[in-house]
Amino acid sequence: MTRGVVDVDDVRDWPRAELQLPDGQRVRVRVTRCRPDRRGRYWYDYALELPTRLDDRRHGPSPTTYLFTGSAPHPIIQPIEGEDYRAIHAPPPEERQRWRLAPAPQPAWSDFCVHRLDCAQAETAERLLTDAEALQMLADPSVAVPCPVCRPDTVLRHL
Structure with missing residues (x-):
């Protein structure tokens, strides 16, 4: 103890x-x-x-x-x-918020950028996302793109 x-x-x-x-x-x-x-x-x-x-x-x-x-x-x-x-119980995996949504560093890319929770590039994160929400945001590149540093798409592509 x-x-x-x-x-x-x-x-x-x-x-x-x-x-x-x-x-x-x-x-x-x-x-x-x-x-x-x-x-x-x-x-x-x-x-x-x-x-x-x-x-x-x-x-x-x-x-x-x-x-x-x-x-x-x-x-x-x-x-x-x-x-x-x-x-005290953790939410089920589908309800866990494991991604961060932050404004894109360069507006020409898209409006937002999806990051992993521990990504240093996500200092200005606006909200947290579940797996389903992150996939939905990344489905349209004009809305959100994956962070080029932490690469959340490498994990999300297997879901």
């Missing part, structure tokens, strides 16, 4: 689940994400808020919280009935 980069107040909004510790104890944690591995087993990223002591030279010790984050597979972490887990 490592110290989390998630704010304690943000974690309190996530759904709860039961985590079984190696010695058999069960604790309630906040689940921040759920994702399947290659075998189809679901892993839950969780945050566990623990009490601890903060030492201050002027005021002495005071109670505070320490946020641990980790990940565990389904049988070790169990959902709690009545909790809403829809927010």
Whole structure:
């Protein structure tokens, strides 16, 4: 387990689940994400808020919280009935927004340029696109062209 980069107040909004510790104890944690591995087993990223002591030279010790984050597979972490887990599941592949739409660098090419998410050329991206939207935009070269740097067309042509 490592110290989390998630704010304690943000974690309190996530759904709860039961985590079984190696010695058999069960604790309630906040689940921040759920994702399947290659075998189809679901892993839950969780945050566990623990009490601890903060030492201050002027005021002495005071109670505070320490946020641990980790990940565990389904049988070790169990959902709690009545909790809403829809927010932690990734959308289906056809609904994922994996492309960026930015104004074309040279208006003579077309109006827009389609980029990969991590493309440095897409700093002025106006919105994100799904696979279907990106293919639709690239179908008409007068509307959008693929970025010549990140080449999204090499991935999209296989879809």
